[in-house]
Amino acid sequence: MLRKIRIAVSVSTAILLTLYIIDFAGIMPSWFGTLAKIQFLPALLSLNIFVLVSLIIATLVFGRIYCSSICPLGLYQDIVTYISRLVNKKKRFRYRKALTVMRWSFVLATLIAFLSGITVLVGLLDPYSSFSRFAVHILKPAYQAGNNLAEFIFTQFDNQTFYKVSIYLVSVVSLITTIVLSMFVGYLAWVNGRIYCNSICPVGTVLGFISRASIFKIRINEDACNSCGACGRTCKASCIDTKNHIIDTSRCINCFDCLDVCSTTAINYSYSFRLPIKNRKKVVNASRRRFMMAVGVTGVAASKLLAEKTPIIGSSTSVIRKTPITPPGSQGVDHLLQKCTSCHLCVSKCPSNIIKPAFLEYGLGGIMQPTLNFDNDFCSYDCTICSDVCPTGALLPLTKETKHTNQMGQVQFVMNDCIVFTDETSCGACSEHCPTQAVHMVDYKNDLTIPEIDNSICVGCGGCEFICPATPRKAIFVEGIESHKTITLKKEKVEEVIVDDFGF
């Protein structure tokens, strides 16, 4: 029964979350986004105390239920394991020793990476972000292709329910990283079940540590046990030591698979307030200490190296920026790099598809962090979706009003490249797209008008840059700024104009 509930909860959580991430048409209600915000690491980064405390309390009471019911990467692994068992019906798991040093090294590495501001590593290790990238870069294109196929079929029958969408390859680096990471996690799951969760995942290790004190635990009643070993063979976390009748609670993910295979009900999920008996003698030796120290030092050194910002100019964008443009609500480069785990939810949800994972724009440490690219579109003046969906607090929520005064970049105009200057013909495409008229047209010669810029009211939306027809260089573009600014828009007086004649 418990197992069935666990499966139902995890499948529905993961499906709803996936649908929310890949939904390009805005069909899914926005509260589905809560499923991203209740994930452990995003909650920790955004300092969402309510979610954090709830998750910790849940773990203290029920054990690591997060890993089996809420974590979408957990379900991904379970699906892979399930398939591997279908393929190989004789597949058995067996008890393995805990990889304690390795587990805690990854926690330490995550911590160091976070403290030194290289959230790219945190993002690579965070299970939610890994899954989210899998959804954005692999599942979403497939979903869009399916939509385009449906559009083709339905439109043949004159049904306009579907509309075509462009499928963009948003970032080669992210795609490759995602494929490699999901194949790696998938391989581990195929061979060894939940070994990723119990040897690499920092969230798993921390929750595992907490769950040792949990009230409800899976326990073996030695009197009733006939030592058949069935529970150990079915345990995908490899945490049931059937010989000694011991369960390593820190690795138990509460999948409840073992409960269903026990023929004597010797294994049960029960409560007790007693602290766990120390099963193993604590082995602390000098070599382990040295190892931990080495890991720590290497971690710090590596992170310092990565944090060196070495912007490499002329990457994927056609406009060369000295400073990359960070998304609305990010407050600037520093805040973004500190909080973002590159889950790419903003990349997926941006209706204009202008948020792209960076390559080296932020330096090595900022690979895959979101940056704006105006090649295909620009930032809608009224849109606040990216800052609404961000689960980690890297993009802080904006209202329509605060978005209107948030400056994320500044316009640059190169008159020598402008069509009006070079061809002496009308254009004004930039000013046409400018929501605040930071780019406005002023009289030039022969009834022509030419752009003039005013950076005190520029929001950096990139409308001008996107539409500028000048080739090979855009005559107008947006330059990023290290920290976002607040601009002041003048309130305009509504004049009373009475028109009472045609004039012809």
Place this chain on the structure above:
Amino acid sequence: MDRRKFLRALALTGAAFSIKESGAMSILSQSGANVKSGKPFDLVAVMGGEPAEMFKKAIAELGGLGKFVKKGQVVVVKPNIGWDKSPEMAANTNPQLVGEIVKQCFAAGAREVKVLDHTCNEWRNCYSNSGIEDAVKRAGGKMIPANEESYYREVPISKGVKLKRTKVHEDILDCDVWINVPVLKNHGGAKMSIAMKNHMGIVWDRRFFHANDLQQCIADVCTLDKAAVLHVVDAYRLMKNNGPQGKSEADAVLSKGLFISQDIVAIDTAATTFFNNVRSMPLDSVGHLAKAEALKLGTMKISDLNVKRIKL
């Protein structure tokens, strides 16, 4: 008065009211001027009413929409829906006007009425926040996406000076007739955005226009073989400054006007002249007017035309 008489009186009153509103009666009552001069009006200008009301009056002067839309036809109505702005901003065509036109297309026997525009802002937001999607759907029409290049087909512009070929939305090319319904706006680059400039919403590559003499390209695209059967200029609210997008409602003027004609140069000239009521805009500064006249798309001499002016 007994009940039967009362009900009959009620029914007759109702019938009388409904007749008063119908286009057929308006033609009968308004056809005097037509009969007198013997030739149909080239341009009808209306002032002082609500959008739908002004359109009803204007189209009646031209003999009803049935003159342009035949039974069983597929019709495209092409408003300006370029921006994610509310109707009060005057950045897009008035939704009530678009709704009324769709309604009258069906009344004239149209099999299907489609509405589309290649928007500048995110298209779904433009369609819904302009109020046009709602008005069109209520009138039974369909909103057609125009946000993907694959919806467009390349056609030759044989009379074009600068623009020789361009990709035009397939529904414009494949429909039986299309009606051009722009809004009257100031434009930073083209000076004015009216009926001719509205053609930039049926093409895919607008950057080409801007890069290759915008004024000439605007005139060129209007020589498209599949010309709009009718132009309706919405000047209920016009955009005085900061066009074509506008900064705030302060850029809009409630001018309560409407123009309708088959002559695209005449209607743009008339609308620009009307615009001079609120802001100076010499006709020769709006380059595409003279360029279109040179391409024999119509005339800028309003005085030579048979114009019907109606003030409500």
